[in-house]
Amino acid sequence: MKISIDLREPDRDGKKAIRLIYYAGSYIDPETKKRKHKRSRESLSLFLYDNPRTPAQRLHNRETQRAVEAIRAKRLYDHETGKHQLDSGNALKSSFFDYFQKVTNQKALDTSKSNHSIWVSTLKHLKQYYQLPDLTFGEVNQSFMEGFRHYLMHEARTKSDSALSRNTQYTYFNKLRACLNQAEEKGILKDNPTRRVKCIKAENNKRTHLTKDELIAMAHAECRYDVLKRAFLFSCCTGLRWSDINKLTWAEVEPFYDSYRIIFHQKKTNDLQYLDLSSMAMQLMGTRQESSARVFRGLKYSSWHNMELLRWAMKAGITKQVTFHAARHTFAVIQLTNGVDIYTLSRLLGHSELRTTEIYADIIESRRRDAMLSFPDILPLPQGKD
Structure with missing residues (x-):
């Protein structure tokens, strides 16, 4: 590998940023049939004065040049000794x-x-x-x-x-x-x-969720498949994904003080989760069966069941494009609306990063509006008014 020192064009203050360029051979582009070099660059937090005018600036340039040469030599040494390679040596x-x-x-x-x-x-x-x-x-x-x-x-x-x-x-x-x-x-x-390397930023797509009144309407409306209705409402009050609900067995439902909790591995991340269950959640699960039995036996993921979910929503007077995952969004939004803090919600949803949970905060328009309108009045009263 070859490493060279590259100086950028001077900025408006006359400073030239310094970077290292790594050359790792070349290859033939299969489309153009031309040889291309494999390069990578490392920006250093160092600079040189383009036109040093004072003794201090000239001293800065000399010391910086020595420092950059030392860094380049260190990078070459690290490469040769395998510091930046696999432990296997290959x-x-x-x-x-x-x-x-x-x-x-x-x-x-x-x-x-x-x-x-x-x-x-x-x-x-x-x-x-x-x-x-x-x-x-x-x-x-x-x-x-x-x-x-x-x-x-x-x-x-x-x-x-x-x-x-x-x-x-x-x-x-x-x-x-x-x-x-x-x-x-x-x-x-x-x-x-x-x-x-910079990440690619994700877009915050619109996430369908049900309001409290819409959720109540769904609970009172008739659904052709009882297991679908119970599983969807269970997701709304627990935040569990369809994949975790589908594989949930009674062995994962354990007594905890005077109630019950689920101890399970998330299918998506394989992380161990603890989730306490309300009496409503227990009611939706139905009568306890043998340990190896699925809690929501008969739950299937198919286009037919997805269509039935939409029909059920329409019977409840809801015209939104309701999917099973909307139940998880509903849980998150209702919890935030009820004052649950974002960190606690992140733990309940099993998110590995807090920023994943923060997308739900943008959905709470009422809280955003209340926050703006509740700012205290700091202006003095007009003259003549008490």
Whole structure:
């Protein structure tokens, strides 16, 4: 590997930012048949004066040049001794595609089908972007990640030849980041480029939820499938995902003081969760069965059941596009409206990051309006008024 020092154009203050450029060989572009260089860049928090005029500025330049040379020498040494390579000593030759495939295979066992399919799609797009038979860990650097980010945002297409949605771009890029982070956590990867590359920001899509009155109307309306009705209302009052409700067994429902709680592993994340149950939730679960039995036996995910969910909502006088996941959104919004803080809600929903829960705060228009209108009046009274 070759590392060179690069000076940027001077800014309006006459300062030239410094960065290192890493050269990791070259390859032949399969489309243009032209040779391209594999480069990555590292910005340093250092600068040189373009035209030093004082002794202090000239001293600054000399010391900075020595510091940059020392950093470059350190990077070269780290590379040679394997500091930025795999512990196996074969970093630049080990297949990242193979590693990503192993992680994807494990997701098929640990997570939902939908999550596994996202990992599968991400790998397909990685191979579509790279265009070469194999990709090594050494080639997954800052430059590669920035290129893949640009590919997802401007070039990648769906099967129907349309551009990827922003949230799909966000999801695929985060799978790449998650894979690299996992490799780092396991001690496989020493130099993780994810910290030097910007994320793709997700869009806050409109999330359908039911108001308290609409939920009551649903509870009183008739539904063709009793198990669908009970499972949906159970999700509304617990926040559980369909996947967790569908696999819930009576063995996971345990007595806790004078009530009950569920102790289960989330299907999506495999994290252990504890969820206390209200008397209403217990009533929706029905009569207790043997430990191995599913609580909501007969619950199925199909287009027919989804259609019945819409029919049920229409019988309740609701014209919203109600899906089963709307129940989880309903739980979150009602809890926030009732004054539950965002951190507690995040724990109840089983979110690994607080920012995932914060999307629900934008839905609470009434609380936002009350917050604005309740600001105290600080202006003095007009003259002549008490």
